[in-house]
Amino acid sequence: MKQAGNKNTVFSLKSRLKRFKRDNNRWSALTLAxxxxxxxxxxxxxVELFAGPGETWSHIVEYLLPDxxxxxxxxxxxxxxxxxxxxxxxxxxxxxxxxxxxxxxxWLLILPLAIPSYIVGYAYAGxxxxxxxxxxxxEAVNLDFVRIDIMNRAGLAFVxxxxxxxxxxxxxxxxxxxxxxxxxxxxxxxxxxxxxxxFKLMLPLARPAIVAGLVLVLMEVLNDYGAAKYYGVNTFTTxxxxxxxxxxxxxxxxxxxxxxxxxxxxxxxxxxxxxxxxKFSSAKTNNQQIQRKVPKKSQKWLIFxxxxxxxxxxxxxxxxxxxxxxxxxxxxxxxxxxxxxxLQSFGISIVSxxxxxxxxxxxxxxxxxxxLRLIKNVARVGVLGYxxxxxxxxxxxxxxxxxxxxxxxxxxxNMGIETGLIINGTLIALFYAYxxxxxxxxxNPIESTALKVDNSIPDSSKVLGVGNLKTFFKIEFPLIKTGxxxxxxxxxxxxxxxxxxxxxxxxxxxxxxxxxxYEYASDEMVMEAAIPSLFIIFTAMIPVIFLNKLLIKK
Amino acid sequence: xxxxxxxxxxxxxxxxxxxKEEETTTENxxxxxxxxxxxxxxxxxxxxxxxxxxxxxxxxxIEVKVINxxxxxxxxxxxxxxxxxxxxxxxxxxAGRLHRAKEQGLLQRIESNVLENNIPxxxxxxxxxxxxxxxxxxxIAYAKDRVQPEDLTTYEDLVTEKWDDKILxxxxxxxxxxxxxxxxxxxxxxxxxxxxxxxxxxxxxxxPKGSDRDQVKAVVAGEGDLAIVNSYYIGxxxxxxxxxxxxVAKEIGLFFPNQDGRGTHINVSGAGVAKYAPNKENxxxxxxFLISEEAQKIFTDANYEYPVLESVAPTADIKxxxxxxxxxLNLTKLGENNKKAVLLFDEAGWK
Numbered sequence: 074m075k076q077a078g079n080k081n082t083v084f085s086l087k088s089r090l091k092r093f094k095r096d097n098n099r100w101s102a103l104t105l106a107x108x109x110x111x112x113x114x115x116x117x118x119x120v121e122l123f124a125g126p127g128e129t130w131s132h133i134v135e136y137l138l139p140d141x142x143x144x145x146x147x148x149x150x151x152x153x154x155x156x157x158x159x160x161x162x163x164x165x166x167x168x169x170x171x172x173x174x175x176x177x178x179x180w181l182l183i184l185p186l187a188i189p190s191y192i193v194g195y196a197y198a199g200x201x202x203x204x205x206x207x208x209x210x211x212e213a214v215n216l217d218f219v220r221i222d223i224m225n226r227a228g229l230a231f232v233x234x235x236x237x238x239x240x241x242x243x244x245x246x247x248x249x250x251x252x253x254x255x256x257x258x259x260x261x262x263x264x265x266x267x268x269x270x271x272f273k274l275m276l277p278l279a280r281p282a283i284v285a286g287l288v289l290v291l292m293e294v295l296n297d298y299g300a301a302k303y304y305g306v307n308t309f310t311t312x313x314x315x316x317x318x319x320x321x322x323x324x325x326x327x328x329x330x331x332x333x334x335x336x337x338x339x340x341x342x343x344x345x346x347x348x349x350x351x352k353f354s355s356a357k358t359n360n361q362q363i364q365r366k367v368p369k370k371s372q373k374w375l376i377f378x379x380x381x382x383x384x385x386x387x388x389x390x391x392x393x394x395x396x397x398x399x400x401x402x403x404x405x406x407x408x409x410x411x412x413x414x415x416l417q418s419f420g421i422s423i424v425s426x427x428x429x430x431x432x433x434x435x436x437x438x439x440x441x442x443x444x445l446r447l448i449k450n451v452a453r454v455g456v457l458g459y460x461x462x463x464x465x466x467x468x469x470x471x472x473x474x475x476x477x478x479x480x481x482x483x484x485x486x487n488m489g490i491e492t493g494l495i496i497n498g499t500l501i502a503l504f505y506a507y508x509x510x511x512x513x514x515x516x517n518p519i520e521s522t523a524l525k526v527d528n529s530i531p532d533s534s535k536v537l538g539v540g541n542l543k544t545f546f547k548i549e550f551p552l553i554k555t556g557x558x559x560x561x562x563x564x565x566x567x568x569x570x571x572x573x574x575x576x577x578x579x580x581x582x583x584x585x586x587x588x589x590x591y592e593y594a595s596d597e598m599v600m601e602a603a604i605p606s607l608f609i610i611f612t613a614m615i616p617v618i619f620l621n622k623l624l625i626k627k
Numbered sequence: 628x629x630x631x632x633x634x635x636x637x638x639x640x641x642x643x644x645x646x647k648e649e650e651t652t653t654e655n656x657x658x659x660x661x662x663x664x665x666x667x668x669x670x671x672x673x674x675x676x677x678x679x680x681x682x683x684x685x686x687x688x689i690e691v692k693v694i695n696x697x698x699x700x701x702x703x704x705x706x707x708x709x710x711x712x713x714x715x716x717x718x719x720x721x722a723g724r725l726h727r728a729k730e731q732g733l734l735q736r737i738e739s740n741v742l743e744n745n746i747p748x749x750x751x752x753x754x755x756x757x758x759x760x761x762x763x764x765x766x767i768a769y770a771k772d773r774v775q776p777e778d779l780t781t782y783e784d785l786v787t788e789k790w791d792d793k794i795l796x797x798x799x800x801x802x803x804x805x806x807x808x809x810x811x812x813x814x815x816x817x818x819x820x821x822x823x824x825x826x827x828x829x830x831x832x833x834x835p836k837g838s839d840r841d842q843v844k845a846v847v848a849g850e851g852d853l854a855i856v857n858s859y860y861i862g863x864x865x866x867x868x869x870x871x872x873x874x875v876a877k878e879i880g881l882f883f884p885n886q887d888g889r890g891t892h893i894n895v896s897g898a899g900v901a902k903y904a905p906n907k908e909n910x911x912x913x914x915x916f917l918i919s920e921e922a923q924k925i926f927t928d929a930n931y932e933y934p935v936l937e938s939v940a941p942t943a944d945i946k947x948x949x950x951x952x953x954x955x956l957n958l959t960k961l962g963e964n965n966k967k968a969v970l971l972f973d974e975a976g977w978k
Contacts, residue, residue, distance in 0.1 A: 198841075224837055303836070304836055319966075402868045475707055497708065576700060577703075577704060592672035593672070596672050597840050600867070
């Protein structure tokens, strides 16, 4: 028995090795190289874990951790609920029905993403404030002002949900528009009612797309610093800042980051697991776009109202508040310099978006071309950056790049060339950091469209002797184009809004709008922050509209 | 077609950014020998500062290059950059952070009679590593209709029963609160400080949230009777673009605590010269300029801070609050006790 068992393991080891040799190819090594490159900052922080937590760790566990866990849990649950309600309902209604102003609403629903969530938080605080917009309005119509306190946990969940639901909206709508038509027709033909079709058929099928969006939302929620701090809600991220900076213990902050990463990682695993459960292969790429139904007149306006509510709450109201503030402060804040800063922001964002999407594509396709199973899981490690607060990533980037810089200075110095820091304090470090931070934002939409491309298509191309790269450009790229463009836009918007990382890594004389807005807001000049915020929003709107045109044309 | 157009314009924009970047880096290398610069890492994001930097440039021909971020992040950055750090000057908005930078070996001792003689001794580092530039007081804003100023005395008195559910104050992650706590630790000892924090939590009208300005608004809204705030925010509210804010600021009374004892807690915004400053001479000149009469006047007139220079009078709005006795505890103590303060806050449950 024993011998047999032994033999068996030896045999399986051998066969495994064989399989490894068979499946291993240069793409495996390349994938690994990219993952290491992108995970380097995270690895450097991970290494610190072995040093043990700082001396205040037990203090944090005793006094703060229960609060962090409870608040983060609360936010996860309530934001998930709200985001699903807003995101999925609006995605379905605009995809399925034709109603007044549908086309405008379709892209208006993406726009809340263009406003940084902390700015939405400030705007809502301003609306509900004593002497705020709501109070003034009530006074104007002679109503008693009932003050609603929004600055608490529930208010924070609302603010984050209303500014982040478009992630779910975008991915759910992409599914409904491009994948749902055949099934919908079949369901209609079989006489199944509209409601049942949605709940029994569409919702389960759209689940992978919806959950992919939801995971992005939850990562953003857990990562939020500005809004949580202002609303007085202590979360892991505020805790990371507190232990790193107030308690001067980077080691402890790293421990908190690690805990946060565990939470995020389990969310990702849950996503993977539930997608596996609903493996579906209907996704023929010859699926036609959905046929829209024209509802009855009374229903038309009801649908309009339901779709308009998230736009109103997530975009119109905050924007009105910002415009009011901008109007109050215009003479003080506005100058031509803003146009130049906007151009810089735009340029930096578009280039980092392209770089990040490029890395996401490499990661997805290299790991696909490598036949090794293991590599596919390894590839996902590259996505982790999104779970880590920008400030922590910035530090993680500085450790290896500074070492490299110092080495370069030494080597070049020996050759008689005097230089300063080559990577740090230049755009290179900034682009690198954005790629690490936002890879997940690019990875998910591309992956979810790439998954829908039936493997038989590229496979038959390869059987005919066409190489991987050519197959990609000739066949796969046109098929996943939408995913790629959504990825570019989403990363673009995220970079426009990004703050802590930009603050630390940006070069002299490069300014972004988010930095401008922050400079005001951090000094309690929230009103003065309105003009740079509006500039962010308008700059981010351009590509959003562009993306939408592209989707419709298709 | 349109796609290509947009992409090319975007690339063009980037290219221009990229070029700019190259220019500035090469400039950087050259400037250390030729043109004069001073690289400033600053936590102060105020517009008046830019005006002052411009004045300095016009007067001296030394170009001021600025990196703006929070003091904590700037300190981390300097630490990692080490000897290669381009920073010449570090400016923060509280003494605790300057002390921390000094402790971590990021600042250097400088000799300057101008700074030494013009800045009161409790507002500068004992080893000349940093110097205070402007002062802010942590004061009490009260509801005029509900509070008699005679009932107010000291910070320590705020934990007595008469203020139960009446106090508004922001989060303990705020550096101004940490420094106030550090001063109480230094003046009264750790035990009393710990009890004080617990008593404050007991007397809070609501869980801490929002900014200093929000606390003042909450007083007027009737959520509580007292708010602990930084003096210069009141000055800013009085001159706010929002008429509602001006109204609020006019409705509250101001009280300077501990006048019969050690004096009201103050903090400074200050500056030090970086340990590896490539332009040390310029850095000293720059800091000296910041306490010149013209610069000090802008600090107080446009940003409502108290000047450190005695010959410059505070701006009319804050002068109207009257003179007050300030706590002359050496501000180094704030830095030394900062971590202790944060730990005690946590233990007391001050969020």
